[in-house]
Amino acid sequence: MSDKKFSVVIAGGGSTFTPGFVISLCANQDKLPLRKLKLYDIDADRQKKIGDACAIIVKEKAPQVEFEYTTDPEEAFTDVDFVLGSIRVGKYEMRSQDEKIPLKYGVNGQETTGPGGMAYGLRSIPAIIEIIDFMEKYSPNAWMVNYSNTIAIVSEACRRFRPNSKVVNICDMPIDDMGRMAAIAGLKSFKDLDFTYYGLNHFGWWKSVTNKKTGEDLMPLLKDYVKKNGYYVGGDFDKETEASWVATFKKVADCYALDPTTLPNNYMQYYYFPKYEVENANPHYTRTDEILEYRQKIVFGECARIVKEGTAKGNLWESEVHSNYIIDICHAIAFNTHEKYLANIPNNGAICNFPDDAIVEVPCLFGSDGVQPLVVGEAGRFQLGLMMEQVTCEKLVVDAYEQKSYIKMLQAFTLNKTVPDATVAKKILDDMMVVNKPYWPDLK
Template sequence: MKQSSAICIAGGGSTYTPGIVLMLLDNLDRFPISRITLYDNNEERQAKLAKACAIMMKEKAPDIVFNWTSDPQTAFTGIDFVMAHIRVGLYEMREKDEKIPLKYGVVGQETCGPGGIAYGMRSIGPVIEIADYMEKYSPNAWLLNYSNPASIVAEATRRLRPGKHIINICDMPVALETMMAAALSERTGKTYTRKDFEVRYYGLNHFGWWTDIHTKDGKDVMPILKDYIKENGFATNAKDFQHKDASWKETYQKAKDIYALDPTTIPSTYLKYYLFPDEVVAHSNPAYTRANEVMEGREKEVFGIAERIIAKGTAKEDTFAVGVHASFIVDLACAIRYNTKERMLLIVENNGAIANLDDTAMVEIPCLVGSSGAEALTVGKIPSFQLGLINEQLYVEKLVVEAWIEGSYGKLWQALTLSKTVPSASVAKKILDELMEANKEYWPTLS
């Protein structure tokens, strides 16, 4: 009989939390659970979702202890895994991350360019705080962190809490592989899921390329997928609760233009922000960005479902959607708990996996996962085009973390200036000064 786990979901007020709870319940046969605790420092927001989840838990799994708290000792004592997806400043700050750069003709995006840098500066401290709570109250627990921007957060945990039980992950490769499975199914008439793939991939988070995709029965499907992406990008009929809005559909379609730059690989969609920043800005509405889309869409939808469940006292007539990231997290927890050696794309220290890249880079590559954590698979040397792009973005991220640690205005200005999305040092300074004022409640003091 498999040993059960106690779970803490940090960021309990997130719209993704109910989906993660549902995914955990759907997988109790392979990942039994004794307790689920939601933790968030925003008690009011968390309670709205937690009360609905409590009703859902009582109906679906009454034997599992379920609670929610804003007290760290209660949340982090006696747990095996923390699944962290915090958003510091909520969507109000994301809106500023996106709109301030657009004022200066620069990409305004959640994890890329100045917006991603601003978000990273807000995220580092609270993620480190969670790691320290775990060290104090449950030192053997694993932190499965998918708080954005994942690359900056991963570099911060590498620098500030090395050797701890921390694995940084992202669902975007999973979402794109789900799209590729749908495309392959469409082209071949045979049903595929992403679990049918074995992939070779390298890069930074939101900044990578697939170089090989075989099905597990040995069939090379890269030619079929490249042909599809050449024509359609990643646009398919696959259902995706997390990435269903109009802005995502446009992003999926744009992948065909990214692909044209290097038809030997299949690219991450986020590369559009670095390779076509002028087009992104031209197609952006500075008054209505992705943050507004989410606040008026997913936020209202999820909290509306929660309100109906609470009002009715039952979840039998309403349910929450389960995002692709939720299943990925369960896979990762299973691999660690039961030493399955499952192959997964994770963000880990390079240490020679990419031979011609800085060993200290936090790279996103295939790993084998077991009870000791992630074992990176060798990639080898990568081509000049990708190496040049990665190095530029890598040192942006390193400078951001150095700026946070040192309280250095100069290094953060350098980070913005180095970003491929920013045209000059003077524009970088204007954006930085405005972002610094907007984030004075969240960033460390810079001088």
């Protein structure tokens, strides 16, 4: 490894995930040595609460790293090697609308799937494009690793509007599922697994899972476990797993039953069982309310404590799996290792019987020349039908943005598997247009 050190900016520095990410960056200096770490956010007050605590964390854990936070794009994006995208346009107020408006009409309310996911994606497009433009203006050699949702829609927008930009769109959800597979198989980490996976973001399947060291086929063992328990592991592994996620991981058993030749991403429940999801949701108290009541209060409370006491010792955060995964990807790009990770990328033959211009989530080799998708073969007939419907919804959302078209957004809502008919789709869209007026283009 060379002696080079890197400058990183986290775009979305006021995120509640930022302190944990900063700790992960400090803990992985052997993997991604830093000379500078910056936070950028358009919400100065929110970022200050996070940034002041992170300054203390960096000073104590990696004092050699220069740290700053700013709302000025030129200051943030000048002299950086990596831009890490972690933005939520409209913050939790809009996430709550994404969840509650569909539920009002008997449709699943979830932040990245169904109408809520499409609404979120439409909000995210201009902000992600703006960040790409800042990066290219002030640090044209930098890479952006984006994990801001809705990833599939954002990735399609990048394909159309910034096709030559150095942007990698990723998601860590399959890694969480693979961490559970590793635990089921008695292995330490998802890194102990080799795999073949294909689909769309939050919409995919494993065709194979093997022990990376021994080559053992783990699919029979995993299938036997999953058909009874889903991806729920229990014990110490799940001692801090929230109840809503416990239900999610257990529901994978029912998803698996629809195609026992593969293992599903846990998000498939929203498309396979939309009626079940609505019946088991509280339209007045959704996942956003849980986060605001617990996670956000805890994070901001802990940040305030760190600032007040002037030390991060005894803080609540540890180096996190999803943060470490992003650091692994940056390492692969920085040091040209061509390691295999998942990315959301134009298909171009990776899934042989799927359109080349579709954004798919498949294994890729990551290096300084970007990401190279690996061929995963054909999609099954069942999966192919589901994927064609979903990818068309995602493309229609980007059409709606590009053309400022109400009808394209209505078509996207109507086509989506979670929405029962066009009448319901129109009611949801009309309500969403009102609350999204500050963020969406003026759809005609």
